[in-house]
Amino acid sequence: MVPVIKENDSATIVASKKCPVTVIVPAYNEAGCIADTVNSLLVQSLLPEEIIVIDDGSTDNTAEICHSLGVTVITPPENTGSKAGAQNYALSHISTEFTLAIDADTTLKEDALEKLFEAMDDPEVVAACGFVIPQKVNTLWERGRYVEYLMAFTFYKEIQEYYEKPLISSGCFSLFRTEYLQQNNGWSLRTMAEDMDLTWTAYQLGKKVRFIPSAVCYPIEPHNFHFMNTQLKRWAHGFIQNVRLHWKGIMHVPFLRSIVMVMCWDASIASIFYLTAIPILAVMVSPLFLLGYIIDLPMVLVPTLVKAYSRGETWKALCSIPAFLVLRVVNSAIFLKALFEELVLKKTLTTYEKGH
Amino acid sequence: MNIGLPGAGVGGLFYLSCTLAMPFKELFLTLTKPGHKFRYKLVATQLSIAFGIVGGLFLVYKLVSGLFGLSFSPTGLVSGEGAWLYSLLPIFVSFGLLVVILSLLELIAFFMKSQKKPKLGK
Numbered sequence A: 001m002v003p004v005i006k007e008n009d010s011a012t013i014v015a016s017k018k019c020p021v022t023v024i025v026p027a028y029n030e031a032g033c034i035a036d037t038v039n040s041l042l043v044q045s046l047l048p049e050e051i052i053v054i055d056d057g058s059t060d061n062t063a064e065i066c067h068s069l070g071v072t073v074i075t076p077p078e079n080t081g082s083k084a085g086a087q088n089y090a091l092s093h094i095s096t097e098f099t100l101a102i103d104a105d106t107t108l109k110e111d112a113l114e115k116l117f118e119a120m121d122d123p124e125v126v127a128a129c130g131f132v133i134p135q136k137v138n139t140l141w142e143r144g145r146y147v148e149y150l151m152a153f154t155f156y157k158e159i160q161e162y163y164e165k166p167l168i169s170s171g172c173f174s175l176f177r178t179e180y181l182q183q184n185n186g187w188s189l190r191t192m193a194e195d196m197d198l199t200w201t202a203y204q205l206g207k208k209v210r211f212i213p214s215a216v217c218y219p220i221e222p223h224n225f226h227f228m229n230t231q232l233k234r235w236a237h238g239f240i241q242n243v244r245l246h247w248k249g250i251m252h253v254p255f256l257r258s259i260v261m262v263m264c265w266d267a268s269i270a271s272i273f274y275l276t277a278i279p280i281l282a283v284m285v286s287p288l289f290l291l292g293y294i295i296d297l298p299m300v301l302v303p304t305l306v307k308a309y310s311r312g313e314t315w316k317a318l319c320s321i322p323a324f325l326v327l328r329v330v331n332s333a334i335f336l337k338a339l340f341e342e343l344v345l346k347k348t349l350t351t352y353e354k355g356h
Numbered sequence B: 001m002n003i004g005l006p007g008a009g010v011g012g013l014f015y016l017s018c019t020l021a022m023p024f025k026e027l028f029l030t031l032t033k034p035g036h037k038f039r040y041k042l043v044a045t046q047l048s049i050a051f052g053i054v055g056g057l058f059l060v061y062k063l064v065s066g067l068f069g070l071s072f073s074p075t076g077l078v079s080g081e082g083a084w085l086y087s088l089l090p091i092f093v094s095f096g097l098l099v100v101i102l103s104l105l106e107l108i109a110f111f112m113k114s115q116k117k118p119k120l121g122k
Helices: A034-042 A062-068 A083-091 A112-121 A140-162 A178-183 A194-204 A225-250 A256-284 A287-293 A297-310 A314-344 B009-032 B040-068 B089-113
Strands: A017-027 A046-055 A072-074 A098-102 A106-108 A125-132 A173-177 A208-219 B070-073 B076-079
Touching: A017 A034, A017 A083, A017 A112, A034 A046, A034 A062, A034 A106, A046 A062, A046 A083, A046 A112, A062 A072, A083 A178, A098 A112, A098 A178, A112 A125, A112 A173, A112 A208, A125 A140, A125 A194, A140 A208, A140 A225, A140 A297, A140 A314, A140 B009, A140 B040, A173 A178, A173 A208, A194 A208, A194 A225, A225 A256, A225 A314, A256 A287, A256 A314, A256 B009, A256 B089, A297 A314, A297 B040, B009 B040, B009 B089
Parallel strands: A017 A046, A017 A098, A046 A072, A125 A208
Antiparallel strands: A098 A173, A106 A208, A125 A173, B070 B076
């Protein structure tokens, strides 16, 4: 059982327990949202021992806001250039058994840390992640992402968890065993998806990663095409880079190799069909072939509505479905472009660009 | 983090198949693993979603057939009585494709098993 320290004098403390967790929050010009993130950490039902904000060369008042909230702020000598870089900088400042990595624009449900912490009872578990739901659902892109997350975290990720191989311990909110992070020299900079790299590395070492659906976090998702494009580009390149880096290793990990394989197929071959064959058939044979774009709707609708109903958001989810269909097309196109750049042009994405 | 085409394709079928296998795996674990308790709630929830999806897909196909008197088939659009049967063909074709992909993968994994495990990330 992971130790939990009980606080006797809790008159001024919202929660009554503390756990051996250090929270690290990499931040670059996050003045607009960092206060919400820190405040959500301060009211957790299970309090972390320390909260460290890595002010990665912000030009706004991110650091001042954090100081005023009473959390530790550390500043690298110069901008580290990536989220992973900032997290690695903080690693040497951590003395607790566990490390919670959370994005500066991500808030938590009050019991999220407590729920996630329970996964660490198993000493073989080195990382645990939770359910992700967008904080704001207004624009087309946020709505598309909202449906995508409801569907994926309700259906796909639950199945991955059941078969003990969640594909990824999400970068926006994950709890790690600090020892595991230190053994791996923290978050690797060799790919654009360091969270995927860390997860797949864990499986190859025979360690476990858990998905805890009751631990909920709320990140701010890209609100316009520019930021969405930046994020999807990084994810697509990151995925391809991880497959190239780990493919021999993950061939020794049952179920994970199957998930990755079907994902590769759907993202490449199915995307080509989706973006070329359907429109061509619609023009050459019959416009009814355009129905191919919506014929699999139950696959999206059912898990999305199951979760949305339980959250009292059925109408919001239904209204957001068209946005998901748009996002899916964009997602496919960006992946194919990334595939072409990485494999044909040998143009590897190496620059981290902030995209929420 | 979803890559490419979430929802459609063999990926969807893969997860559906995994869900349908859950009660059997659960039963196996209950019978063979001491202390393991059948996770009814989890299995029932996921199975309900899976059956909901299958039922939904069937309804969509019926709707398309009813509205246009047409069904999709791998060879194009067909019409007439019994045409809805053709609508099941894409599902069988996709499922066959999934089986082929996964079988090939397992074959490669089997041959790689005899090789030395690679160093991490190499």
